[in-house]
Amino acid sequence: MSADPAPKHGLILAVNAGSSSLKISLFKRDGASPESPHDIVDLLLTSTITNISQPPASFSFQLASHAEGREAKKEPVKSIKDHASAFQHFLDYLKREASIDRSEIVHICHRVVHGGDYFEPVIITDESYHYIERLSDLAPLHNGGALSVMKACIQELPNANSIAYFDTSFHRTMPQHISMYPIRQDIAKKRGLKKYGFHGLSYAYILRADPSQTSLIVMHLGSGASMCAIKHGKSLDTTMGLTPVSGLPGATRSGAIDPSLIFHYTNRAGRISHDRSVAVNVHVTEAEEILNKRSGWAALTGTTDFGTIVSEMKKVEARRESGEVVAEEEGKWKIAFDIMLDRILGYLGAYYVKLGGEVDALVFAGGIGERSIELREAVVENAKCLGFALDPQANAEVDGKDGAVVDIGKLKDMRRVVVCRTDEQLEMAKECAMSPKFWQQ
Ligand SMILES: Nc1ncnc2c1ncn2[C@@H]1O[C@H](COP(=O)(O)OP(=O)(O)O)[C@@H](O)[C@H]1O
Ligand SMILES: CC(=O)OP(=O)(O)O
Numbered sequence: 066m067s068a069d070p071a072p073k074h075g076l077i078l079a080v081n082a083g084s085s086s087l088k089i090s091l092f093k094r095d096g097a098s099p100e101s102p103h104d105i106v107d108l109l110l111t112s113t114i115t116n117i118s119q120p121p122a123s124f125s126f127q128l129a130s131h132a133e134g135r136e137a138k139k140e141p142v143k144s145i146k147d148h149a150s151a152f153q154h155f156l157d158y159l160k161r162e163a164s165i166d167r168s169e170i171v172h173i174c175h176r177v178v179h180g181g182d183y184f185e186p187v188i189i190t191d192e193s194y195h196y197i198e199r200l201s202d203l204a205p206l207h208n209g210g211a212l213s214v215m216k217a218c219i220q221e222l223p224n225a226n227s228i229a230y231f232d233t234s235f236h237r238t239m240p241q242h243i244s245m246y247p248i249r250q251d252i253a254k255k256r257g258l259k260k261y262g263f264h265g266l267s268y269a270y271i272l273r274a275d276p277s278q279t280s281l282i283v284m285h286l287g288s289g290a291s292m293c294a295i296k297h298g299k300s301l302d303t304t305m306g307l308t309p310v311s312g313l314p315g316a317t318r319s320g321a322i323d324p325s326l327i328f329h330y331t332n333r334a335g336r337i338s339h340d341r342s343v344a345v346n347v348h349v350t351e352a353e354e355i356l357n358k359r360s361g362w363a364a365l366t367g368t369t370d371f372g373t374i375v376s377e378m379k380k381v382e383a384r385r386e387s388g389e390v391v392a393e394e395e396g397k398w399k400i401a402f403d404i405m406l407d408r409i410l411g412y413l414g415a416y417y418v419k420l421g422g423e424v425d426a427l428v429f430a431g432g433i434g435e436r437s438i439e440l441r442e443a444v445v446e447n448a449k450c451l452g453f454a455l456d457p458q459a460n461a462e463v464d465g466k467d468g469a470v471v472d473i474g475k476l477k478d479m480r481r482v483v484v485c486r487t488d489e490q491l492e493m494a495k496e497c498a499m500s501p502k503f504w505q506q
């Protein structure tokens with residue numbers, strides 16, 4: 066693919082292949098105001114495909130000019146089975162429904178979860194494609210999906226450059242004693258066995274969203290959930306590790322467990338899994354398959370939707386309070402909620418101490434962090450001893466408020482608590498638009 070600088074103006078397509086979703090945004094680079102990162106790109110449209118790993122997938126498409134406070138309409142699409150078919154569905158829809166000239170797309174930014182030792186964004190060439198492909202085993206739910214979208218872009222949008230932006234880049238500042246595992250370092254170095262950390266594009270976006278705050282404890286809570294301690298604008302520690310399975314539990318991921326557990330769970334831990342739904346062209350073991358795909362709150366409750374867990378938990382609690390005897394099995398919703406809460410609090414306490422109590426704000430982000438009034442309430446209530454307190458009304462009214470950052474804390478004499486509507490696509494598009502090497506000046 067070519068790496069020639071594009072003209073000053075042009076369209077940037079940003080694609081975010083998450084573990085069970087594909088989020089796509091199209092931006093126009095406004096060459097007239099490249100000074101500020103905030104107005105360098107204008108959003109033209111967004112499209113989201115969710116439930117990719119739990120069919121039927123749900124598709125939405127919205128032109129920015131028609132958005133104005135309206136939720137995009139969602140429709141189930143049976144033909145979507147993976148990230149490649151999700152992206153193809155988007156391209157077909159774009160061709161049919163929107164008056165966008167696809168030849169005006171000059172750069173396509175791809176969120177790549179595992180970048181290994183790549184720190185800067187890279188143009189996709191044979192060499193970088195294969196490097197990312199080799200890392201797929203370390204991000205079995207992610208890299209394969211991003212690569213399949215890149216392949217489609219090379220075929221369907223041959224005049225655009227594909228550029229990879231890495232989740233791992235943000236965490237390159239972690240001190241060695243934090244990123245290193247206490248194992249033999251000759252083996253660790255040879256095989257790249259260290260903590261990389263993920264969700265970095267989201268953390269970078271959050272940091273940029275309010276430049277006055279530079280020391281933060283951030284919770285990015287989505288299908289994949291992680292936390293990050295940011296000290297003076299740099300990642301100090303994060304909960305995911307060599308792969309995104311560690312740290313907090315996720316929709317289908319176990320989060321941190323005793324590493325020996327898996328050998329007691331199955332006697333096939335080291336065998337290559339035959340389940341091809343985990344990812345494309347990836348060799349994962351039965352152990353990785355179990356911990357990445359058959360664990361998490363889906364294993365505890367049967368749903369990957371944390372919103373359902375909260376609403377079912379509340380229904381059961383209401384019945385219990387009204388005197389009804391509730392079957393033990395119905396306690397599963399609260400157990401899932403409490404496990405998530407417990408793990409979050411564990412890292413919150415640890416990060417507060419690691420930051421020496423210098424915390425400008427506690428930040429909630431990601432699908433759960435941005436939408437679960439109840440989880441935010443429970444976290445902040447339990448973190449009272451650290452000087453955090455919630456304004457219950459502000460917490461309940463986040464959805465009605467505009468802007469990337471919404472304050473939900475009691476501000477007087479208390480530390481700041483905020484919700485940040487994170488946007489990994491916008492982060493990549495801004496980075497791309499601000500990189501002189503990608504544009505003719
Ligand atoms: N109202 C809600 N309350 C709690 N959780 C929610 C709510 N709405 C959505 N979610 C959760 O947000 C998740 C999606 O988060 P998101 O960050 O978009 O995920 P992804 O990891 O796919 O990028 C859903 O799987 C669901 O669990
Ligand atoms: C790294 C990760 O888990 O990403 P996502 O939450 O988008 O699946």
Ligand SMILES: [Mg+2]
Binds near residue numbers: 084
């Ligand atoms: Mg995500």
